[in-house]
Amino acid sequence: MYKLIWHMAWNALGRRRGRSLLxxxxxxxxLWGLLFMEGIYDGMTEQMIDNTVKSDSGNLSLFAQGYRLDPSLDRLLPDSLLNQQILRTNPLIKSRSIRFSHTGxxxxxxxxxxxxxxxxxxxEEIVHAGLSDKLAQGRLHFGSDGNGAILGHGLAGKLRVSIGQKIILSAQDRQQNINSLVLKVNGIIRSGNQPIDDKILYMDIEQCREFLGVSQGFSQLSLILHNPDNTALLQEQLLRELxxxxxxxxxxxxxxxxxxxxRQVMKTFNLICNLLVFCVAGLGVWGVMTxxxxxxxREFGIMIAVGTSFQQIRAQVLLESTLLGLGGFILGAGSGVATLLWFVEHGLNLEVFQEGLQAFGMDTIIYAIIRPDYFTTALIAILLACTASVILPLRRLKQARPVTILNSQ
Amino acid sequence: MFLDLAWKNICSQRRRSLVTVLLLLFATAILVFSGAFMEGSHRQMIRSAVEIYPSYLQITGNGYRDEPGVDRLVFDLAALNNVLNAQSEVALATSRYESFALLVSDHQALGALLAAVEPDKEAQVSRLKQSLIRGEYLSNNDQNQVYLGRELAQRLKVDVGSNLAFVGSGADSSFAADRLHVKGIFQTGLFDFDNSSAFVNRTYIEPLMALDNTASHVIVLPHNPDQVQDLARLLSQRLPPELGLEVRSWQETMSGLVEAMTVDSIFGYLTLSVLFLVILFVITIYTLLAIMARTREIGILRAIGSSQRQIFTLLLLEGLILTLAGVIPGGMLGGAFAWYFQENPFSFSAWEEQFKQYNLAVSTLPALFSLTQILRDMIIMTLAALMAMLVPLLRVTRLRPTEAMRHV
Incomplete structure (x- = not known):
């Protein structure tokens, strides 16, 4: 019976090939448009988050209590913290880096x-922040004397300094004396995190402590996890242990x-787009199915007259609309995956808008991402739209009596 | 006759016609309103960013913007002011000298922008005065008084009445240092700006920084801010070349923000295009269904002498009526929303922090009601809908009468 329904549904679609194809x-x-949009927009958002996590926050960051409100040289984490078992051998932690921060x-x-x-x-920082990928000019090296510096490209641009040039760093040390130090620009990085690119100067931590009159300690311990989903779990563990x-x-x-x-806005936005697009697509299927x-x-009238139940006809009509939906899904998902895979590999190059994208802390090449839920959401939406689109036509069919139908044609 | 026939045909397929009209109405309203909202919100963001401090038009020494330094200053301020005063398009011009200095309080020393401004004129070209939250704004007679950003004051742990010192360099590269008294504290809402900016009266700092007849920028306020690019071109031509100056409108000085808004618009329209693609597909499908249902009738019309052209005109007229029936109220609806949200902007107070992260101090975003833009969007939608209808129209008019009459 099911085979027959399948056969009839398939033939009905084939008879109206142009319409079915449309x-x-x-x-x-x-679906292709939606997948492209979701993949690129999510890629953009995740790249911004990834840049921030790597260049600054990590998945988790540890600070001395009160440091964030009052980032003074008296509020430092002790070096001994690094020897804590939970931070040394925790299998959740992929990499860690300490940072000693001050303004100048x-x-x-x-x-x-x-x-x-x-x-x-x-x-440590090279591995942790992936600095090798972010190097724009020069090299990642503080020099044998430790007097080298690596600058964010925005800062280097504003000061118009280039590799090898000398710069003078002034800051107030812990004893409130104003100190100055000559550094040589060894490298320029482009992290994709705008505040970092516009303001950061990396220097050797020991040199930095000496310059600021601090013998030990650091301002921030940044942790990156093997699996970012475990961030809250590790936070709980650390809160218990430390x-x-x-x-x-x-x-x-x-x-x-x-x-x-x-990220949340992007999710909601994608969901609304899915809803709108598939509601409209549902109208298209509804028109065709009606x-x-x-x-x-007349055909259905004859079928009912020779004993076919309404349930079987309903199944056939439903199958026709589902087949249309599935055909569209396969076409859209296939072309969408192919397009997204290309953009996952090569990225969407928006260098022409470099300045604008950087103003929003975005990279100029946006790599798409592909998430399984794009496809499950779309499939559910398509199936719902296809099912909803046959409700009215089936109701009209049910209301019509076979004899009346046969006589009316 | 064509119009009568077209109208009858539309009415005979009431439901399909209604869906087509509603879809076009919906699509046009969305297009008009989205365009108005994007344009309005972008203008608001740019206006807020421009008016807080950078202002509409800047004149600097040649190359200063790309490579700021004491060798690229405006070295003859008086001559420049003479030229500017003679321009009827210029409402006001004021000078600034920007340098970076170390501000030292009893607790902290921080690097910050230290700008010398003409307080009375500055109050008219930027929002510095309006942003006062404690104490007083600067006056033209002030000595040793400083006007600090709120976050900078917090980090220095100073308040109105506190003292601090600055160490910086003058226009002649000499050291400049003095004690300052905090006169007022401002908050523009831009964290970075409030966190790193301090202002003093120009006449006070002139001798300290050797600013005689020198400035890093001259800010020009045009009578009509919408014509700032024309004014920039005009001034570029009228300024004597020997002064070695360049004129930049905000579109150039804030090109990053302008580009960011362009990117935002591109992605916005890209998103809309996915929705429109499916809407236009549905319109094509409905037109196809409507026409296919009348293939036999069209065959008869052809058989009794109607030309291919007449049939095409009739069907196109039906399409045009449906399109206009959707597009015109859609445009009006979108326009009404645009007008309403221009007068009552969306409040985004929950988003303020996110905007600030990108140096945008806005909490409300208005739409922009522009008749030209609404008409443009309506024309786009009309053309797109007619294009979507064209394929089924061409297909059916190409059928031969006998072929069409046999159609079941």
Whole structure:
């Protein structure tokens, strides 16, 4: 019986090939557009988050209590913290890096700018923040004497400094003396995180401590996890194990709530787009199915007259609309995956809008991402739209009596 | 006769016609309103960013914007002011000298922008005065008084009445240092700006920084801010070349923001295009269904002597009536929303922090009611809908009469 229904549904669609093709194409094209949009928009959002996590917040960051409100040199985490078992051997942690931060003034012979000094152990930071991928000019090296510096490209641009040039760093040390230090620009990085690119100066952590009159300690411990989904779990573990009256342990989304808000907005936006597009697509299927049912009233009348149940006819009509939907889904999902895979590999190059994208902390090449839920959401939406689209035509069919139908034609 | 026939045909397929009209109405309203909202919100963001401090038009020494330094200043301010005063398009011009200095309080030393401004004129070209939250704004007679951003004051741990010192360099690259008294504290809402900016009266700092007849920028306020690019071109031609100056409108000085808004518009229209694609597909399908149902009738019309052209005109007229029936009220509806939200902007107070992260101090975003833009969107929608109808129209008019009459 099912085979017969399948056969009849397939033949009915085949008889109206142009119409069926147009509906399939409509669903396919709209799904392709939606998938492209979702993949690129999500890629954009995730890239911004990834840049921030790597260059600053990590998945989790540890600060001395009160440091974020009053980032003074007296509020540092002790070096001994690094020896804590939970931070040394925790299997959830992929990498960690300590940072010693302070603000100062960076000057050349012609210009001066406010700067965020970041003393780091370079080898650790390179791995942790993926600095090798972010290097725009020069090399990642503080020099044998430790007097090298790596600048954010925005800062380097504003000061018009190039590799090898000398710069003068001034800042107030812990004893409130104003100190100055000559550094050589060894590298320029482009992190994709605008505040970092516009203000950061990386220097050797030991040199930085000495310059600021601090013998030990650091401002921030940034942790990156193997699986970011475990961030809250690790935060809980750390809060249990460490003295939370002295240490603040914050997730990236607590440090950058706006980024999380952006991700949530993007999700809602995608969902609304899906709803709108598939509601309209449902109207298209409804139009086709209504005509398709109405112009076959005589055919259905004969079928009912020879003993076919209404349930079987309903199943056939439903199968026809589902086949149209599935055809469109296969077409759209196939072309969507192919397009997104290309953009996952090569990225969407928006270098022509470089300045504008950087103003929003975005990379100029946006790599798409593909999530399984794009397809499940779309499939559910398509099936719902196809099912909903046959409700009215079937009701009209049910209301018509076979004899009346046969006589009326 | 064509009109009568077209109208009858539309009415005979009432439900399909209604859906087509409603879809076009919906699509046009969305297009008009989205365009108005994007344009209005972008203008608001740019206006807010421009008016807080950068202002509409800047004149600097050649190359200063790309490579700011003491060797690229405006070195003959008096001559420049003479030229500007003679221009009827210029409402006001004021000078600034921007340098970066170390501000030192009893608790903290921080690098910050230290700008010398002409307080009375500055109040008219930027929102510095309006942003006062404590104490007083600067006056033209002030000595040793500083006007600080709120976050900077917090980090320095100073308030109105506190003292601090600055160490910086003058226009002749000499050291400049003095004690300052906090006169007022401002908050523009831009975290970065409030966190790193301090202002002093120009006449006070002139001798300290050797600013005689020198400035880093001259800010020009045009009578009509919409014509700022024309004014920039005009001034570029009229300024004597020996002054070595360049004129930049906000579109150039804030090109990053302008580009960001363009990118936002592109992605906005890209999103809309997916929705329109499916709407136009549905219109094509409905037109096809409507025409296919009348293939036999069209065959008869052809058989009794109607030309291919007449049939095409009739069907196109039906399409045009349906399109206009959707597009005109859609445009009016979208326009009504645009007007309403221009007068009552969307409040985005929950988003303020996110905007601030990108240096945008806005909490409300209005739409822009522009008749030209609404008409443009309506024309686009009309053309797109007619294009969507064209394929089924061409297909059916090409059928031969006998072929069409046999159609079941």
């Amino acid at each position: 509906v399939t194409l409509m669903i396919g094209a709209s 003034l960076l000057a050349t012979a012609h210009a001066a700018r406010q700067v965020q000094i970041q003393g780091v152990p370079l080898e 003295d939370d009256s002295a240490i603040e342990i914050l997730r990236w989304d607590q440090l950058y709530p706006a980024l999380l808000q952006g 005509v398709s049912v109405l112009e076959r009233l």
